[in-house]
Amino acid sequence: MGSVTGSFSYECDDCGVFKIYSVENSPVIHCSSCNKKLGTIPKHWSLNKSCPFCQCKSYYKRKDFNQIIGITIIIVGAILSIIYNYFILMGFAFLDILMYYIVPDVAVCYKCSAELRGFDGMDSLEVFDHHKAELYHYSQDGK
Numbered sequence: 521m522g523s524v525t526g527s528f529s530y531e532c533d534d535c536g537v538f539k540i541y542s543v544e545n546s547p548v549i550h551c552s553s554c555n556k557k558l559g560t561i562p563k564h565w566s567l568n569k570s571c572p573f574c575q576c577k578s579y580y581k582r583k584d585f586n587q588i589i590g591i592t593i594i595i596v597g598a599i600l601s602i603i604y605n606y607f608i609l610m611g612f613a614f615l616d617i618l619m620y621y622i623v624p625d626v627a628v629c630y631k632c633s634a635e636l637r638g639f640d641g642m643d644s645l646e647v648f649d650h651h652k653a654e655l656y657h658y659s660q661d662g663k
Contacts, residue, residue: 526639528561528572528637529634529635530549530632531633532553534551535556537553539551548560558573559571559572565639566639567641571629573634574631579630580630580649581645583626584624584626585619593612624637630652
């Protein structure tokens with residue numbers, strides 16, 4: 521098993537800056553805005569270990585796709601479907617299927633919503649579970 525080569529996306533609790541952090545160079549992650557220490561990535565970190573930011577051990581997978589772009593595509597499709605009827609709906613359905621197979625998955629921590637990319641074992645994760653998310657949201661320590 522080699523060293524960690526993936527990346528993490530995390531929003532700093534202090535200043536609110538959201539950034540993607542590559543962990544190839546340094547095992548310690550600091551906020552690029554306020555320099556707060558966010559977490560430490562062990563040399564052989566994997567998805568079966570605790571989240572480096574909040575120590576939670578549960579992750580889910582989702583598509584790594586910008587949600588604002590997704591909503592924009594839906595709105596454009598809805599407007600165009602008024603003019604072009606069903607042909608545009610079939611086109612957008614085809615686009616959706618195509619993007620499902622092209623866009624990679626990202627692992628997301630249930631407790632702190634950190635996004636983890638490029639790690640082995642992504643296929644073994646389950647999709648988002650509302651019940652599990654509520655358990656982490658309302659629990660005291662979330663572990």
